[in-house]
Amino acid sequence: MDFLDYAFMQRALLAAVLVGITAPAIGIYLVQRRQALMGDGIGHVAMTGVGLGFLLSWSPVWMATIVSILGAVLMELIRWFGRTRGDIALAMLFYGGMAGGVMFINLAPTGSNANLTSYLFGSLSTVSESDVTAICVLAAFVVLVTLGLRRQLFAVSQDEEFARVTGLPVRALNLLTAITAAVTVTVAMRVVGLLLVSALMVVPVAAAQQLTRSFAATFAVAVAIGVAVTLGGTITSYYQDVPPGATIVLLTIGAFVVLTALAAPLARRRARALATAHPAGDPAECAIPATRAAGDEVGV
Amino acid sequence: MGATGEPVISMRGIRAELGSRPVLRGIDLTVRHGEVVALLGANGSGKSTAVRSVIGQVPVSAGQIELFGTPRHRFRDWARVGYVPQRTTAAGGVPATVTEVVSSGRLSRARFGMLRKADHAAVRRALEVVGMADRAKDSVNALSGGQHQRVLIARALASEPDLLIMDEPMAGVDLASQEVLAGTLRDQVASGTTVLLVLHELGPLEPLIDRAVVLRDGCVTHDGPPPKAVGQHALPGHDHVHPHAAHDAEPIRTGLLS
Numbered sequence: 001m002d003f004l005d006y007a008f009m010q011r012a013l014l015a016a017v018l019v020g021i022t023a024p025a026i027g028i029y030l031v032q033r034r035q036a037l038m039g040d041g042i043g044h045v046a047m048t049g050v051g052l053g054f055l056l057s058w059s060p061v062w063m064a065t066i067v068s069i070l071g072a073v074l075m076e077l078i079r080w081f082g083r084t085r086g087d088i089a090l091a092m093l094f095y096g097g098m099a100g101g102v103m104f105i106n107l108a109p110t111g112s113n114a115n116l117t118s119y120l121f122g123s124l125s126t127v128s129e130s131d132v133t134a135i136c137v138l139a140a141f142v143v144l145v146t147l148g149l150r151r152q153l154f155a156v157s158q159d160e161e162f163a164r165v166t167g168l169p170v171r172a173l174n175l176l177t178a179i180t181a182a183v184t185v186t187v188a189m190r191v192v193g194l195l196l197v198s199a200l201m202v203v204p205v206a207a208a209q210q211l212t213r214s215f216a217a218t219f220a221v222a223v224a225i226g227v228a229v230t231l232g233g234t235i236t237s238y239y240q241d242v243p244p245g246a247t248i249v250l251l252t253i254g255a256f257v258v259l260t261a262l263a264a265p266l267a268r269r270r271a272r273a274l275a276t277a278h279p280a281g282d283p284a285e286c287a288i289p290a291t292r293a294a295g296d297e298v299g300v
Numbered sequence: 301m302g303a304t305g306e307p308v309i310s311m312r313g314i315r316a317e318l319g320s321r322p323v324l325r326g327i328d329l330t331v332r333h334g335e336v337v338a339l340l341g342a343n344g345s346g347k348s349t350a351v352r353s354v355i356g357q358v359p360v361s362a363g364q365i366e367l368f369g370t371p372r373h374r375f376r377d378w379a380r381v382g383y384v385p386q387r388t389t390a391a392g393g394v395p396a397t398v399t400e401v402v403s404s405g406r407l408s409r410a411r412f413g414m415l416r417k418a419d420h421a422a423v424r425r426a427l428e429v430v431g432m433a434d435r436a437k438d439s440v441n442a443l444s445g446g447q448h449q450r451v452l453i454a455r456a457l458a459s460e461p462d463l464l465i466m467d468e469p470m471a472g473v474d475l476a477s478q479e480v481l482a483g484t485l486r487d488q489v490a491s492g493t494t495v496l497l498v499l500h501e502l503g504p505l506e507p508l509i510d511r512a513v514v515l516r517d518g519c520v521t522h523d524g525p526p527p528k529a530v531g532q533h534a535l536p537g538h539d540h541v542h543p544h545a546a547h548d549a550e551p552i553r554t555g556l557l558s
């Protein structure tokens with residue numbers, strides 16, 4: 001465990017754990033609402049923020065946070081208003097964001113494509129003290145939202161139309177989801193990079209689903225997978241001199257493959273257990289109880 | 301709770317366009333307290349759009365909608381409304397248990413999204429009413445079509461609503477489940493719940509229905525006793541005396557509009 005003696009490694013590991021928690025925590029809601037690639041889009045838009053940060057000699061992390069939040073809000077607005085050509089508008093936003101990033105960083109006196117690369121694919125060894133502070137603050141926000149509002153976000157992501165009839169502020173919750181996803185992108189940017197961040201939002205959730213039946217369990221398993229692969233990838237990259245972002249993403253996909261292979265026999269066992277619990281023609285399937293207690297009534 | 305006969309849903313002259321195409325062309329529809337009203341019509345006649353305009357999901361370009369006597373844009377008491385959207389599945393992109401999905405329906409009664417003991421009990425009761433209590437911990441992905449509908453209905457019942465709005469709750473439901481749903485609805489109506497339901501055919505629900513409103517191309521073409529067989533007898537002016545129409549307040553005849 002000699003890597004713990006280095007300050008840069010301590011910072012890297014802390015950042016990695018926070019990314020391992022936050023990316024699947026918001027990613028699960030994106031997957032639930034079938035917007036799995038939203039994180040990827042925000043990652044592209046965030047590049048403009050990084051470029052602007054260099055151009056204006058501002059913190060690229062904070063600048064990327066601001067720009068990706070603006071981009072996420074714009075994406076939500078396009079979803080509300082742009083009925084017909086929404087996909088085209090989104091494509092322009094994504095590629096405009098990427099082109100803007102490349103343009104700004106080349107205009108910046110201190111910037112070069114090498115700087116940009118460290119944001120595109122992550123660069124844990126260059127995570128600074130102030131980066132860690134920013135990552136901690138942003139990660140706390142993401143955890144607060146994804147856990148504190150889990151019932152509301154679950155309802156809106158499961159069935160938006162129904163959620164509206166329960167009186168939930170659907171638009172505000174959609175905006176909050178988009179903003180939280182944008183914040184997560186910038187949290188993860190230094191660790192796995194903007195181009196790979198979406199993988200960490202989506203793949204741990206997909207892997208967890210192979211084993212779970214409930215949303216709560218999927219959430220917990222996805223976060224556990226996220227933390228395991230970010231720590232594993234960071235430590236591997238210390239010993240093997242491989243890029244951490246790519247290592248983390250490949251480990252995540254490996255976890256998905258392993259869990260999928262494990263899931264088939266598990267599902268068979270479950271089906272057998274279910275068959276014993278509810279044998280064919282079980283009256284519990286369609287019978288109306290002959291008597292009904294007063295406490296059973298739902299109504300006025 | 302209101303007195304019998306008080307309007308629970310009131311739509312007057314409702315027009316709505318979807319993608320610049322008029323879908324509702326001046327709908328008048330009143331559902332009174334304790335009534336069970338079926339909204340009938342061919343595919344694309346505007347049934348879903350009509351109920352979605354009631355809950356504020358579809359913007360209306362003209363007319364007034366009131367819920368429990370309150371203009372819809374000022375209506376906030378959503379716990380009184382249980383809604384079953386037109387769906388074939390209760391599943392989302394991530395696994396969720398039957399209980400987790402049905403609990404969403406209780407949020408309108410929960411403060412800050414916190415479910416208390418009484419809320420969990422209400423969710424359990426809603427599952428018992430639709431006969432899904434034994435599947436409470438199962439994933440909704442593992443359910444049949446009829447069971448999905450039962451979960452969606454339990455979700456609507458979880459807030460113990462005074463008004464149930466159901467959009468084709470019988471679509472893709474096998475006969476056994478249809479009987480269960482009819483029984484569920486009968487119990488709800490007996491306890492005083494007002495019901496507006498979109499149906500393709502009356503089926504086992506027929507004896508429960510007080511009044512039928514038939515839409516065609518975004519217009520009301522019939523408002524009165526439920527026709528025996530939709531399509532054949534669903535024409536305006538068709539004289540069919542229904543045994544269940546008598547006990548209720550006389551049907552509101554709005555006739556053909558626009």
Ligand SMILES: Nc1ncnc2c1ncn2[C@@H]1O[C@H](COP(=O)(O)OP(=O)(O)O)[C@@H](O)[C@H]1O
Nearest residue numbers: 318319323341342343344345346347348349350
């Ligand atoms: N989002 C939409 N955009 C444009 N047209 C729509 C949309 N939804 C429904 N329509 C059209 O509105 C009409 C009425 O639809 P709907 O209310 O769903 O009918 P029903 O529920 O009676 O089958 C249909 O002709 C349908 O094509």
Ligand SMILES: [Mg+2]
Nearest residue numbers: 347348349386
């Ligand atoms: Mg419909």
